[in-house]
Amino acid sequence: MWYGQHMPCASQLPPRPLAAAMSSKPKAKILVIGPTGCGKTRLANSLAGVDDSPNLEASNPTQGVRILEFDKDVAAGGGRMVRLQVELWDTSGDKKFQNCWAAILKDAHGVVLVYDPSVKTQEKEVENWYKAYVTPLKLKDEQVVLFAHSHDPSAKSRLLQPPRALEQFPIFSTQIDDEERKKACVEGFDRLLKGVLPVAVEASRADLSGL
Numbered sequence: 001m002w003y004g005q006h007m008p009c010a011s012q013l014p015p016r017p018l019a020a021a022m023s024s025k026p027k028a029k030i031l032v033i034g035p036t037g038c039g040k041t042r043l044a045n046s047l048a049g050v051d052d053s054p055n056l057e058a059s060n061p062t063q064g065v066r067i068l069e070f071d072k073d074v075a076a077g078g079g080r081m082v083r084l085q086v087e088l089w090d091t092s093g094d095k096k097f098q099n100c101w102a103a104i105l106k107d108a109h110g111v112v113l114v115y116d117p118s119v120k121t122q123e124k125e126v127e128n129w130y131k132a133y134v135t136p137l138k139l140k141d142e143q144v145v146l147f148a149h150s151h152d153p154s155a156k157s158r159l160l161q162p163p164r165a166l167e168q169f170p171i172f173s174t175q176i177d178d179e180e181r182k183k184a185c186v187e188g189f190d191r192l193l194k195g196v197l198p199v200a201v202e203a204s205r206a207d208l209s210g211l
C-alpha cells in the first residue's frame with residue numbers, strides 16, 4: 001500500500017489504521033538513502049511493486065519522505081518463511097529537508113544505500129550520507145545493503161568497486177530497465193530483509209508485550 005506521498009516531514013503523517021497497528025506480523029522499517037537523482041524513488045517503486053511512469057526520463061524529486069507499505073515473505077532458515085510487513089521510506093537526497101531526519105531515522109531496522117557509480121562525485125556523497133545518518137543507527141552489517149544503481153549501459157561491464165567506507169556491505173549492481181540488474185535489486189533487497197528479520201521480530205515482540 002502507498003502510505004504517504006511526498007510528505008514534507010514524517011511528523012505530518014496521517015494516523016495509522018488501527019488494524020495495521022495491531023497486526024501481529026513483524027514490521028521492518030527500511031530506509032532508502034543516497035544522493036539526489038541516483039534512482040532511489042524508481043528503486044523504491046520497483047521493490048514495492050508500485051506502478052511507475054514508464055517514462056524513465058521523467059524526474060520528480062522527492063519532497064521530504066515517501067513511505068511505501070507492502071508485505072514480503074522472508075526466508076527465516078530451516079525452510080520456514082515469515083511474512084514481514086515492510087515500510088520502505090524513500091527519502092529525499094536534498095539537504096533542505098534536514099529537519100526531517102530525526103523522525104526518518106527513528107527505529108529504522110535496515111538501510112538501502114544507493115549511489116550511481118557512473119557519477120564520480122556520488123561515491124563520496126554516499127559515504128557522507130552513511131557517516132552522517134547510518135553510522136549513528138549502530139546497525140549490524142547485515143542490516144545494510146549497497147546498490148550501485150546506474151542507467152549508463154557501460155556501467156554494466158565495469159568492475160564494481162564499492163566506496164572505501166562501505167566495503168563491509170554486500171553490493172549489488174542495479175538498474176530497473178535491465179532484466180539481470182533488476183533481478184539484482186530483488187536479490188539485494190531479499191538479502192537485506194533476511195538480515196533485518198531477527199531485529200524486526202524482536203522489536204514486534206517488545207511492542208506487543210508493551211500493549
Ligand SMILES: Nc1nc2c(ncn2[C@@H]2O[C@H](COP(=O)(O)OP(=O)(O)O)[C@@H](O)[C@H]2O)c(=O)[nH]1
Pocket residue numbers: 034035036037038039040041042043055056057058059060061062093150151174175176177
Ligand atoms: N533508464 C533508467 N532510468 C532510471 C533508473 N533509475 C532511475 N532512473 C531515472 O533517473 C532519474 C532520477 O531517478 P529518481 O528515482 O527520481 O532519483 P532519486 O532522486 O534518487 O529519487 C529519473 O529520471 C529516473 O527516471 C533506471 O534504472 N533506468
Ligand SMILES: [Mg+2]
Pocket residue numbers: 040041042060061062090091092
Ligand atoms: Mg526521489
